[in-house]
Amino acid sequence: MSYLERTKKSMELFEKARKHIPGGSAYSIRYFEPYPFYVSRAKGSRIWDVDGNEYVDFWMVHFAAVLGHGYRPVIEAAKEQLEHGAHFGWCNEWEVKWAEAVCRWFDVDMAKPANSGTEANMYAVRLARAYTGRRKIGKMEGGWHGGYDGLHKAVNYPYDKPSSLGLACVENIVPLPFNDLEATIRIAGKEDLAGIILEPVLGSAGVIPASEEYLKGLREFCSRRNIVLIFDEVITGFRHPGGMQNYFKVKPDITTIGKTAGGQYFAGAGGICGTAEIMSLLDQVERPEFWNRSFHGGTYVGNALTMRAGYVTINELEKKSGEVYSYINSLGEYGRRRIMEVLEENRFEAYVTGLLSMIGLHFTREKPFNGLTAERTKNRELSRKLFNHMLQKGIVYQRPETPHFAVSTAHSMDEMERLVEELDTFIKKERG
Ligand SMILES: Cc1ncc(COP(=O)(O)O)c(C=O)c1O
Structure with missing residues (x-):
């Protein structure tokens, strides 16, 4: 089912919201095209929208929820x-x-x-x-x-x-x-x-x-x-x-x-x-x-x-410092390494940044080391396409134009692997 078909309540909420909230969303960055899903519940690494769709969440309350949702x-x-x-x-x-x-x-x-x-x-x-x-x-x-x-x-x-x-x-x-x-x-x-x-x-x-x-x-x-x-x-x-x-x-x-x-x-x-x-x-x-x-x-x-x-x-x-940080850091490290492997295997130019439990992915023609190098050659269209692909597969993160992923103690290796596999599928589709 397409996003439009399975998010009817979110669409209605967005239409209503636009009448009373400029842009239909409390915070403009939470909006994406054609309309955002509205979340009703969160637990661990997952969120559910008002239509009952489940997503693996790599945004984690703007990177705040180190210990996962509903700790x-x-x-x-x-x-x-x-x-x-x-x-x-x-x-x-x-x-x-x-x-x-x-x-x-x-x-x-x-x-x-x-x-x-x-x-x-x-x-x-x-x-x-x-x-x-x-x-x-x-x-x-x-x-x-x-x-x-x-x-x-x-x-x-x-x-x-x-x-x-x-x-x-x-x-x-x-x-x-x-x-x-x-x-x-x-x-x-x-x-x-x-x-x-x-x-x-x-x-x-x-x-x-x-x-x-x-x-x-x-x-x-x-x-x-x-x-x-x-x-x-x-x-x-x-x-x-x-x-x-x-x-x-x-x-x-x-x-x-x-x-x-x-x-x-x-x-x-x-x-x-x-x-x-x-x-x-x-x-x-x-x-x-x-x-x-x-x-x-x-x-x-x-x-x-x-x-x-x-x-x-x-x-x-x-x-729990020992177990928390060794877990989320190793998951972050694993994610960065696997994403790089996928890029290399597909000979696809993109760059991975991040540290510890934070992962960044850049569709740029140079390895970014600051704001300017992250922006000046960025392929925004490709970033948005990846976002839509992941959304369709039930994986969400922010932002459509700047993918970055927050790892929490609630995320599993399987979820990280799902993210990596979907990136692989996306890249293969893009290469044709
Ligand atoms: C590095 C940094 N500083 C400050 C802020 C602003 O914090 P708040 O949104 O709680 O006002 C943010 C929010 O995203 C942030 O990422």
């Missing part, structure tokens, strides 16, 4: 918390436990929750400005840090186009070429930067890891120039014990987190953490005058439900 210890804790109250609008013990867990995980002094990854980055940028007294912020071409104006430049290719209508203050953003240390230092060196923010693994550009030399060089440059180095570990923070900063052994001044840190499925997943010296600029006890402090807050910030879900998630990851 029982988190769900049980959240249910109990709902009974006590999801949010009180007062301080609660879970924010304290969460902050302790985050500090332990990243080996940092202090942490504060934020309502999303976007908010975390917004406050991190403000902190960098507060700390240095400077204004400009360096960010990577192709780097995505959420919809905050202060970082919303050079996100989508071509990078010289505005990343959205209605932006202000983008003149303070300095786009930098990821993984090109010489050019980065040349460009950044001409500016009076307050901070440089980057994902140690460029996420939405297709999971492209930084080289260790790049991160170390950037760290050295920032220290020398007293620039605040911010790692956006919203995706990567819980894909390795201690985050990518521990994997690469490069310590940023501020780390921003989200997604997994808020219990994988809960609104309000975000936070910033770092050294006491910088984080104390947020401290209203030490700095009672508002004009002498960097503001941070929000109605739902630190709500007990998200804090408890996040705390339980981090606790589980700590307790």
